[in-house]
Amino acid sequence: MKRFLLSVMTFFRKIRRVFCTWYFKQRLVRYGKGIGAARFPKIGPKVSMTVGNYCSFNGITVTGKGTVKIGSYFHSATNVKIMLGSHAYDLGDRIPYGNKVTTKNVIIDDFVWIGADVIISGNVHIGEGAIVAIGSVVVKDVPPCAIVGGNPAKIIKYRNIELFNKCKKEHRY
Numbered sequence: 145m146k147r148f149l150l151s152v153m154t155f156f157r158k159i160r161r162v163f164c165t166w167y168f169k170q171r172l173v174r175y176g177k178g179i180g181a182a183r184f185p186k187i188g189p190k191v192s193m194t195v196g197n198y199c200s201f202n203g204i205t206v207t208g209k210g211t212v213k214i215g216s217y218f219h220s221a222t223n224v225k226i227m228l229g230s231h232a233y234d235l236g237d238r239i240p241y242g243n244k245v246t247t248k249n250v251i252i253d254d255f256v257w258i259g260a261d262v263i264i265s266g267n268v269h270i271g272e273g274a275i276v277a278i279g280s281v282v283v284k285d286v287p288p289c290a291i292v293g294g295n296p297a298k299i300i301k302y303r304n305i306e307l308f309n310k311c312k313k314e315h316r317y
Contacts, residue, residue, distance in 0.1 A: 168201065176216060191228065210247045210266055215254035217317050224258050226250055228266045273308050
């Protein structure tokens with residue numbers, strides 16, 4: 145009985161993955177080959193998003209107004225949020241904010257790994273090979289191969305850059 149239930153659950157997970165990936169592709173401006181979404185993505189109507197090759201999404205929410213560019217070989221854990229533009233509090237005619245909205249962009253380079261429950265604010269560039277630790281709030285640019293964590297996210301250390309470049313040169317990804 146346990147095997148039967150496990151096979152049924154596995155079947156429904158595959159169906160969900162196929163549907164979520166199809167829906168995700170419909171919301172993208174451009175995408176490469178080999179992308180997948182394990183959970184239902186939430187992408188706002190004023191978001192222009194492009195994704196490179198061989199990217200895996202396990203639950204992403206993108207809100208606001210602006211663009212998101214994600215490179216190839218990207219992996220995200222669950223509940224990743226990218227918050228683009230927000231209310232322009234300095235330009236409005238009301239308090240606490242007016243009706244104008246700012247536009248912001250996010251660029252995530254190749255080989256980036258984002259942990260669970262991460263929030264990324266607008267106008268941030270995450271460099272190649274960076275790792276963002278679980279629960280981090282990214283409000284500033286992340287250098288290539290940096291491992292960042294915390295609120296706000298700070299550099300914890302750097303990856304072994306020689307090993308990273310060796311794996312990249314040998315196409316081991």
